[in-house]
Amino acid sequence: MKDYIYDNNNSWIVLDIIEQIHLNSSYLSEIDGATGDGDHGVNMDKGFMLAKEKIPLDSNFTEALKILGRTLVMDIGGSMGPIYGTFFSKLSRTLKSKEEIDKYLFLDALKNANQGLLDLAGAKVGDKTLIDTLYPAILSYENAINNNLTFYQCLYEMKQGAKSGMESTKDMVAKIGRASRLGERSKGYLDAGATSCFIILDTMANSIQKELAK
Amino acid sequence: MKDYIYDNNNSWIVLDIIEQIHLNSSYLSEIDGATGDGDHGVNMDKGFMLAKEKIPLDSNFTEALKILGRTLVMDIGGSMGPIYGTFFSKLSRTLKSKEEIDKYLFLDALKNANQGLLDLAGAKVGDKTLIDTLYPAILSYENAINNNLTFYQCLYEMKQGAKSGMESTKDMVAKIGRASRLGERSKGYLDAGATSCFIILDTMANSIQKELAK
């Protein structure tokens, strides 16, 4: 098994993410409906499907990330547009510095994306947002690197971190965004953004793992 | 016992009517609330109390009727203002032709008032309005005259007619005014205007009877 993937010709990883968001869009809206305005799936689907049209099948992974990021920033508005848009754009910008993407470069990319997001959106861990998925996912990934695990294994750890991060939002009281309207009553429900963020990270990890195993 | 009353100095008969409307105003609004907009008592009370201020204590019966009629026409608006206003104005106009009011003159007055009302308001017997009280009341009064009963007895018959007229509205379906909104569902409730009309006729009859008995 390789311990890196090529940037070249790997836009399918991004298309996988788009596919999963599309398949889960009703589910995401349903979760958002419990504490928010029930449109998270619709918002995400709109932007991701728009990007799909624009991504050439055999383009680079980072090129596809860039198109997705730009489409989200430009075309979905709300908070999700700039937030996920920035996330994917920053990923792209870091990853495209090399032709081979190894576990260290991927860590840098995740960290830069996370920082871009924190600068822009101002949510903190514990606010019951997608940050609560992203932050523990990166932490688990970094721990795995520090323990000298392989890229494949690091991605496995990232998925675990993302999952428990997402699940942790169930017991949180929303402090930001629409769900904060409910205060204590927001407890007991997953956060919609945390869930979509899990789907994104989980799918990306799975696809990279597939590529590593080729 | 006399078989006529004087016009002179008998404004108290009108003041009695005003008093009874005032005392029953909540009840009238309550009935109106069941099928209409719940303001019949308020509407009536406003106009009648305004008239009370303007009626000198020792004035004539017909003068008081005229003031009441004019006040209602001028100052309460809606349908009740013109309808009851016309009713009392027409009563006044017929009755003031003589100084002594006997049972025949009173019949003329009732008939003229009734005609004025029909010309103006366009409601028919059976529409579930105050006409359903007024019409049988006049009919009973006229029958009593035809049977050669005394003024006092004729008034008793009028009260009976008014009462059963009012009660007949309970089984009617409203065809006019606000309650017609309910169609069949207006059944089972007294009509508010029919009830206020009963109070007016009943009180007027009682007071004239008192005067006759003096």
Place this chain on the structure above:
Amino acid sequence: MQRIINNPNLVVEDMLKGYEKSHSDIIHSDENNPRVIISNSVKEKKKVGIITGGGSGHEPAFLGYCGRNMVDAVAVGEIFSSPTAKSFYDCIRAVDQGMGVACLYGNYAGDNMNVKMAIELAEDDEIEVKTVVANDDVASAPKNEIDKRRGVAGEIFMWKVGGAKSNMGATLDEVIKTTQKAINNTRSIGVGLSPCTIPANGKPNFMIEPGTMEFGIGHHGEPGISVKKLSTAKDIASNMVEIIYNDSLFENGDEVSVLISGLGSTPLMEQYILFDEVAKILEEKNITIYKAYIGNYFTSLEMNGLTLTIMKLDEELKECLDMPVDTVGFK
């Protein structure tokens, strides 16, 4: 009842106080009768006086249409209840300048009676008063009983045209003739999606089942033609235009003005959505929209629903519509 009021029996008084204070640049109330709202432009030029009046709860109607080049004086009634004969009479007196007065109002029993009595009073003062009685609501009676139809939002076109015509210097007869033409050329239809509550009553006096709508509802909740399943804006628009069209007034090639009025709690967004559908249908029928008005022009407290009004235009009516006015409710 979720309401921002003081005494529910004094809502009209309280509203009028706020109205006068906030619009003293446009209107004032009669010195002796707070239920009479008079345009500040009254008598600033010699012309036929234009008055109207009706129950409250329809704001901005009726008082919002009082102002330069539209209505000169408005008689204000209790909620959903005709103004007094005296208020109509005071309006007549406030606006007459010897050229007569046009009283342009809606076809309701109470208003008919009170206007009739006010006119009798004015006769004693030798003021000539003529009337136009709006009967634009196609849902309220069949065409062969057109005189029984109620007036609804079409009254706004009636006032606009009457006010303009009078300001062009027309005689009373001319004002009446043109205004009558305006209302003869106007048809309206309403739909109700949820009821309203009169403050002094405290509960809605009718119900509309969720998922249904009352097609043809009146401005005070008078029963509609039928209770229908609540469908799409496209369907609703098509039903509304159809019933107006079936009244055999409008034809291929006509030029019209369209007015959509929310009844109270229907968001503007939905009014525009409905308008888009109406415009598409009219285009198909080769009817041109000269002007469109969309908003809460004639309400029924917080009722959910709207009315659609269409007026067939000719050059004279267009000229009247185009005249600028200075009122609270219309521009």
Place this chain on the structure above:
Amino acid sequence: MQRIINNPNLVVEDMLKGYEKSHSDIIHSDENNPRVIISNSVKEKKKVGIITGGGSGHEPAFLGYCGRNMVDAVAVGEIFSSPTAKSFYDCIRAVDQGMGVACLYGNYAGDNMNVKMAIELAEDDEIEVKTVVANDDVASAPKNEIDKRRGVAGEIFMWKVGGAKSNMGATLDEVIKTTQKAINNTRSIGVGLSPCTIPANGKPNFMIEPGTMEFGIGHHGEPGISVKKLSTAKDIASNMVEIIYNDSLFENGDEVSVLISGLGSTPLMEQYILFDEVAKILEEKNITIYKAYIGNYFTSLEMNGLTLTIMKLDEELKECLDMPVDTVGFK
């Protein structure tokens, strides 16, 4: 959900179609972006461009304030959701004439982010963009965190002043300075009596118990300062004025403009009743009302409730308020 719509996910698209058709005398949409509404008066004289944007569901805000002497272009978002960065960017491009663009919008996370990104895009085109961010809602954060406060109906005064200033020929810095003064001089407070439902969601996402009100509620149902017993208009007015007054801006002798906006289903009648009480309190405090605006100026779909906005005036702000405009929502 009792609504007159077609596809609940396309309400904004459908509304915009109707809006454009009915107001083509005042506005048009961008050739390539239907979510950008542009005043027909754009570029008719050389001046600083004025843009804004925000979520839909607040009609007539934001697009109703687009027109001559007010806002030159408006970016239109989904219901209660910020417009895209691209739409803000397209607005900037549509109005720039080399004198720069003032983007005057409300303080919400999404809008802040999207405007920020649009400005970055405009930098590449060498268009200078400066912003004023409305934060008039006193209920949304304490005074020492004034930058966290949300923008609500005070945005209308911001647009009015910014639009007027730019039309007087001011530079970008001057426009920004005066507009910032306008919003610094403005305070608002809202009360909610019943919730609203986003069409695509289908159910209200919060509840207000009958007999209570949410004092300090935001324009999208953001939680208020406290849930209070629903009391009289007099009490509500006094609580509203007091919280604004406690922000230590207004003083004895001030001249102000007052704007009361219904949030959707609150009848005009109640808005005037509240205004009357507000006017009485201000009079007691020796504050003079220069101009008052009452009506559904900035709504939240069919929410029941209203906002009170007060702006402290000086000669410059009065001159700006007085400039006539030609928009759908304001006159």
